[in-house]
């Protein structure tokens with residue numbers, strides 16, 4: 630579904646080789662866990678996959694077609710189908726807009742059918758254990774866990790094919806985290822959603838993913854592969 634071929638990335642200023650000839654294949658319906666020590670480059674890899682970060686060498690393919698940052702139409706479609714929940718979800722919300730306005734903006738940008746949108750939002754808010762009142766608040770008026778779930782709500786509303794979750798539930802307490810991860814698994818079964826799940830938590834990553842990869846010193850290795858999960 631998504632393929633990264635021989636990607637290398639070096640930060641110009643400090644000359645650090647954050648990715649060194651990395652290749653990765655994510656098949657439809659996969660749950661790939663990505664682990665690695667702090668600063669090993671997991672978020673950089675995710676941002677490169679989304680073409681949010683330039684890289685020095687290599688190629689990214691989606692459904693067998695090479696992605697080209699200059700192809701605006703292709704990238705718009707890709708960024709709708711491949712949703713990213715960043716470690717810093719607040720940076721994906723306009724600080725001057727209510728969360729509800731930001732969620733609706735995503736609907737407008739991607740020209741989704743507005744008639745059933747309200748109902749879909751209500752269902753998602755409920756599933757994500759959020760209070761609907763949250764939509765009338767500004768990003769600075771909600772907790773870290775609430776903004777993570779608002780980001781998940783916006784992403785799921787777009788009915789993505791792939792979700793890249795970068796420590797996306799790290800600010801939630803264990804019981805809410807477990808509930809939300811279970812909901813994501815249910816959605817995965819229903820829609821054959823594909824996940825790239827970045828986490829520091831070994832237990833959660835092994836539970837959630839059918840293949841767990843580790844990124845260290847610019848190289849990816851397989852920690853476990855259990856596609857029968």
Ligand SMILES: Nc1ncnc2c1ncn2[C@@H]1O[C@H](COP(=O)(O)OP(=O)(O)OP(=O)(O)O)[C@@H](O)[C@H]1O
Pocket residue numbers: 640642643647665666667668669670671672673674716
């Ligand atoms: N824009 C940038 N310019 C230079 N170096 C950067 C930049 N962004 C990140 N880095 C560096 O690249 C390395 C990888 O960062 P990244 O955020 O991808 O790691 P990570 O594995 O996601 O870390 P964590 O688990 O702590 O979130 C770090 O050493 C970081 O300081």
